[in-house]
Amino acid sequence: MNAPLPNEVLPTYERRPVPPAMLAALRERFGERCSTAAAVREQHGRDESPFPVTPPDAVVFCESTDEVAFVVQQAAAHEVPVIPFGVGSSLEGHLLAVQGGVSIDLSRMTRLVRLNPEDLTVTVEAGVTREQLNQAVRDQGLFFPIDPGANATLGGMAATRASGTNAVRYGTMRENVLGLTVVTAAGEVVHTGTRARKSSAGYDLTRLFVGSEGTLGVMTEVTLKLYPLPEAVSAAICHFPDVGAAVNATIQIIQMGVPIARCELLDANAVRYVNAQSRLGLREQPMLLMEFHGSEAGVKEQAETVQAITAEFGGADFQWATTPEERTRLWTARHKAYFSGMQSNPGCRSVTTDTCVPISRLAEIIESSVSEADASGLPYYIVGHVGDGNFHLAYLVKDGDEAERAVAERLSMQMVQRAIALEGTCTGEHGIGLHKMGFLLDEAGAGSVALMRDIKRALDPKNILNPGKIFVL
């Protein structure tokens, strides 16, 4: 075993517990919606990362922006941390109360504040999930395309700059948030952006908050772009002799400018796991799962172009999923890959890494990562939003087996370092959290991280907003 990599060492944090006076003020205002019960605190002290549970001192279930402002004002007065919480689906330790403090649960803030179908915009409270949103706008012929695997809240998705399978065509939360309501570190309520599609008015605060992981403000409302449901949608799958061939076909599709809506890679292991859970009967080979949006003719044309490209790269068994039911079945299986992997390996936890590289380097990084993963002997699978150059490699390690976890972590870290060396990023869509602080430094350089710290100190001088995440002050 080698010495620990810098990214394996988590800092030690000093706790800043909630003082009795503050707890009393929260209890007075929120009654039973302020909880210190162990089960509630534990549920709010974890996410989907393999970190140990690190509970906050209290959890407050807020129902309005004003309530959030009240909690943050209390926290500011007492210099106590606050951590915004949606559904707990983040992956890099974002939600752990490393210094104690109050978890602000926004999951009850589920109002659709305003739908403007004629402008293709909607404003929702931060606790609305992506599935709730899509349900609410479907009968207007609209949809919101950003779809991380989990049914996350829009607030959480904005906080981690989430994306998902549709990003290749529709962009990520970066491109799709038009404006925000944010509670600042002083407990003041500010609004960023407008409902106009573009603006040159001052600093882009919206995009500064998007991806800031709760460290610069608590987002309570999010204004989003919507899209008309496409006239025609069709999905297709295609199998390849190896992962490299699938990736090279993807590179060609993107370079040709095909406006493909989704282009997902599943390696043979991922196919096996989703087969086992969802009974899809797919050929257990690397495959691309693709979707085309447009007019009837446009979809047909895109699909023909793509079929020709995949054939060039040894793609076989190009199959259509023409009915909505078939499509839903395939995409549901894809979204469940993470859980399928765990269910196929009982007693295991997933050590997942998320990187994104320039598309021309994708085959290179995936092929070398596959070699390493195969050599490790650990169960693993790869799924990827390969149209963006983004993919995830997940190792399945026995829960509690520190040696296995150490191997998986080390290989994941090597892969992230490789992504950075290839001019990519240490995280395409999961964020930095606790887990990738060292990599942020490797990727952005000390000078850029120093600017981030300067911004953090300026906007949160008492360091109460989700402290200890992204970087340590």
Added chain:
Amino acid sequence: MNAPLPNEVLPTYERRPVPPAMLAALRERFGERCSTAAAVREQHGRDESPFPVTPPDAVVFCESTDEVAFVVQQAAAHEVPVIPFGVGSSLEGHLLAVQGGVSIDLSRMTRLVRLNPEDLTVTVEAGVTREQLNQAVRDQGLFFPIDPGANATLGGMAATRASGTNAVRYGTMRENVLGLTVVTAAGEVVHTGTRARKSSAGYDLTRLFVGSEGTLGVMTEVTLKLYPLPEAVSAAICHFPDVGAAVNATIQIIQMGVPIARCELLDANAVRYVNAQSRLGLREQPMLLMEFHGSEAGVKEQAETVQAITAEFGGADFQWATTPEERTRLWTARHKAYFSGMQSNPGCRSVTTDTCVPISRLAEIIESSVSEADASGLPYYIVGHVGDGNFHLAYLVKDGDEAERAVAERLSMQMVQRAIALEGTCTGEHGIGLHKMGFLLDEAGAGSVALMRDIKRALDPKNILNPGKIFVL
């Protein structure tokens, strides 16, 4: 005459001239590339706004990032302002040396640093213009879509978050800058972003610098997304009985989700001016000038859909521009609208306003603005990137006629206030500069502007980077 609107009052600035020791250091390093000649200073103390020339004390023509860093280090040591300068095509007074200082001319930084056609990315020095860039990448089958009217530099375009006619399909500089090299207020060189298409790694410094108008750092290199030249392009024009009908047709096109690449409005006055200058022989009625990108079949289909929509709104004379020459002629005329307006009104300057509203409010704001403009008796025209909800109304006022200018300014300001009231923005693509500081406050609110100031103070504690723009510290 009413009392001046708050946005008419410019603050008074204290000058912070370049001390002799600093000038000597600049002369030693740059020789003749450091100029204090009156003509050079005057050329760098103006832009395309109607503000009086306000020259810097010196101009330095930099040829590398290191040279820019040297100038900023000197400026930091002496607490003297620096103002980045591209080609001087900004429109809101961004370049005026309101406190004196040094203009950093980047127009000689024209290297194409790195072209990666396989990844659809390019890195250029900040002084490369959009036309130079397109010329350099065309033989790779690629293009860069962002096209403000002027042949601006990519650095200037990033600094003002520019867009143009293609934004409806391809986005603005906000969506198309992947990374930056920036000289900070301390004269240090930092890099933001990567060549990956998306990232969740830390604060989005790239988008914080984009649109910061030189107030947070001097951008010296810009990494951009490129796009494959579409397989097929076709343009069309269509005339309408009135501006409202043209706008309502546009609204319908966008709401239907037609992936139109460009959708420009010219009112009857604008058509008359471009006819006069470019001999186009267009019918002098409000018109839409549209462009479709895609496959042969896709372009045809889009155009048929659009033709049906325009017919519903009384559009007549739907005409194709099928050859590249015809298309170029039309788009060149469109890009020259600004100069055509001035050439048709000799001795006049333009007072141009730029607003952007949610698309459903576009007809409303344009119709009321047209009524006011007609009633004023001043010559004016409207051109608009109406597919984005963005348009410009330009009054042509006699140079030196303060009364005419005051009327035009007042009407422009009323229009901007209307845009803000309609949940739009005071500037879609020109920026705040000196001219719209009051409107920024109206639009974003005191709380948001306070956050912007906090960020400015954190990143530029001596207030040396283009001071006095966007807001006064």
